[in-house]
Structures are given as C-alpha cells and as structure tokens.
Amino acid sequence: MPNIKGLSHVAIAVPDLEAAAQALAAKLGINAGPIKENPQQGVRLSYVDLGNARIELIQPISPDSPIAKFLERNPAGGLHHVCFNTEDLDVALAAVTQAGVRQAGKAGLNVHGDRIAFLNPKDVLGALVELEEKHE
Amino acid sequence: MPNIKGLSHVAIAVPDLEAAAQALAAKLGINAGPIKENPQQGVRLSYVDLGNARIELIQPISPDSPIAKFLERNPAGGLHHVCFNTEDLDVALAAVTQAGVRQAGKAGLNVHGDRIAFLNPKDVLGALVELEEKHE
Numbered sequence: 001m002p003n004i005k006g007l008s009h010v011a012i013a014v015p016d017l018e019a020a021a022q023a024l025a026a027k028l029g030i031n032a033g034p035i036k037e038n039p040q041q042g043v044r045l046s047y048v049d050l051g052n053a054r055i056e057l058i059q060p061i062s063p064d065s066p067i068a069k070f071l072e073r074n075p076a077g078g079l080h081h082v083c084f085n086t087e088d089l090d091v092a093l094a095a096v097t098q099a100g101v102r103q104a105g106k107a108g109l110n111v112h113g114d115r116i117a118f119l120n121p122k123d124v125l126g127a128l129v130e131l132e133e134k135h136e
Numbered sequence: 137m138p139n140i141k142g143l144s145h146v147a148i149a150v151p152d153l154e155a156a157a158q159a160l161a162a163k164l165g166i167n168a169g170p171i172k173e174n175p176q177q178g179v180r181l182s183y184v185d186l187g188n189a190r191i192e193l194i195q196p197i198s199p200d201s202p203i204a205k206f207l208e209r210n211p212a213g214g215l216h217h218v219c220f221n222t223e224d225l226d227v228a229l230a231a232v233t234q235a236g237v238r239q240a241g242k243a244g245l246n247v248h249g250d251r252i253a254f255l256n257p258k259d260v261l262g263a264l265v266e267l268e269e270k271h272e
Contacts (some may be wrong), residue, residue: 001164002164002165002166002167004164004165004186005186005187006188006189007143007146007186007188007189007190007191008220009145010143010146010233012261012262012263013241014261014262020261023260024261026235027232027235027236027237027259027260028137028138028140028220028233028235028237028260028265029137029138029139029140030140050140050143050220051139051141051142051143051186052142052143052188052189053142053143053188053189054143055143055218057261075260076257076258076261076262077261077262078257078262078263079215079216079217079218079261079263079264081215082146082215083189084164084186088242092260095165096163098164099162099163101163101164112227116185116226121212121214123163124159124163124164125148125150125156125159125160125193125212125213126148126150126210126212126213126214126215127148127213127214127215128215129164136233136265
C-alpha cells in the first residue's frame with residue numbers, strides 16, 4: 001500500500017500569482033508566502049499555510065506546462081490537484097502501479113527538493129492526485 | 137476578516153459513492169468512513185480521515201444538486217471544492233461580502249450540524265470554497 005500520511009496541500013491554478021495572492025489576502029485574510037520557481041515543473045508558486053495543511057497557488061511559466069493547458073480550459077483558474085504525503089515515493093508508486101493506477105508524467109522534485117509524482121486522474125476518481133515524499 | 141482556522145476537507149464529486157470508497161481503499165490504501173445523507177444539500181457522502189485533514193466523497197441524491205450538475209460536465213467525477221474552518225460563519229460571511237465575494241446559494245448545515253456556506257468561484261480564483269463553522 002502507498003502508505004499515505006496526511007494531506008499536504010490543495011493546489012489552485014492561477015493565471016497571475018501576484019494577483020491571486022493579493023485576492024486571497026484581501027478577500028479571505030490568508031497570506032501567501034514567498035514566490036518560488038520550479039523550472040522542472042514549468043511553474044512558479046506560493047504556499048498559503050493554514051496550520052494543518054497548505055494551499056498552493058501555481059502559475060505556469062512554460063506553455064508546455066500542464067498548468068498552462070488547464071488554464072486554457074479554465075481561464076479564471078480553479079482547483080487543480082490535491083497532494084498527499086507518503087514516506088517513500090518508490091514504495092508508493094510500486095503499490096499504486098500494482099493496483100492499476102498509472103502515473104501522469106514522470107516523478108520529479110518540488111521546490112523544497114522533495115520527490116513528487118502525479119497519478120492519472122482517470123485512475124483516481126477523476127481527481128489529479130500528487131504524492132510527495134516527506135520524512136518526518 | 138473571515139478568520140480562517142485551517143483546512144477542513146477537500147471534496148471529490150463521485151457518481152457512485154460505494155465504488156469510489158472501494159477504489160480509494162484498493163488503490164491508495166485509505167479508508168472512507170460511514171455513509172451519511174444530507175437531504176438539505178441533496179447529497180450523500182463519506183469522509184476519509186487523513187489525520188490532519190479529510191477527503192469528502194460526495195454523490196448527488198437529487199438531480200437539482202450542484203453536484204449533479206458538476207457530474208454532467210465531469211461524468212467520471214473530480215475535485216469539487218475545498219473547505220476552510222472558521223470560528224463564526226456570520227462574521228466570516230459579513231467579512232467576505234464586504235470584500236466583494238458573493239455567496240453561492242444559501243448558508244446551511246453539514247451532516248454534523250455545523251453551519252456552512254459556499255462562496256461564488258468567480259470571486260475566489262475560480263475555485264469553489266466552502267466555509268464551515270467549527271468550535272474547537
């Protein structure tokens with residue numbers, strides 16, 4: 001089994017990261033942290049720490065990014081994926097593969113250097129799920 | 137300010153609640169709890185407790201439910217909304233209204249009797265946000 005250990009974050013794809021962070025602060029009173037870039041994933045992003053879990057705001061920096069394609073279909077942005085923590089990404093990916101779940105793209109690294117992988121939404125309730133290797 | 141106090145849950149709309157719960161258990165090794173019905177919201181649902189936050193699986197029981205309309209556009213299901221906790225729903229709704237955010241529908245109750253309200257996605261980054269009054 002993939003040994004899921006909690007909900008890391010919920011990601012919202014946005015066309016303009018600075019405007020999105022300002023809107024969340026002004027409308028909901030929640031503040032996004034520093035902007036980081038992840039060239040490997042073709043995105044720039046910022047986290048809103050809600051204490052028990054985080055919101056990730058993601059903006060594409062490459063037209064090839066899956067986020068860019070999501071925004072073509074949803075120009076205003078929207079809920080993009082949910083990320084779960086797992087202790088060992090290799091174990092988790094072997095387990096989900098054995099259960100018939102395909103990966104979406106290749107495993108990579110997030111802005112903190114944690115290993116991550118996405119699962120094919122067609123195999124997981126139509127929802128895009130990310131797995132993130134997190135050592136406590 | 138709406139005084140947001142954490143991430144309560146991420147909701148996934150599903151066409152078949154029992155099948156969805158079985159799929160999550162078989163594929164990700166995470167288990168949904170008892171099924172509850174919320175006639176006021178026109179849904180039946182089940183929570184997966186991940187420790188720090190929950191996944192909510194929701195199936196429509198009424199064709200008028202917004203979940204039914206979501207599934208017409210996304211027959212396989214998908215990420216539907218994210219829910220934040222707030223200490224006082226009236227205070228939160230007054231604050232977001234003053235900040236120009238409209239409600240989606242009327243405030244109501246969830247299956248635990250907590251007061252809830254949804255915000256118009258057009259006013260919050262294209263994402264459907266639920267606020268839930270939670271007393272710690």
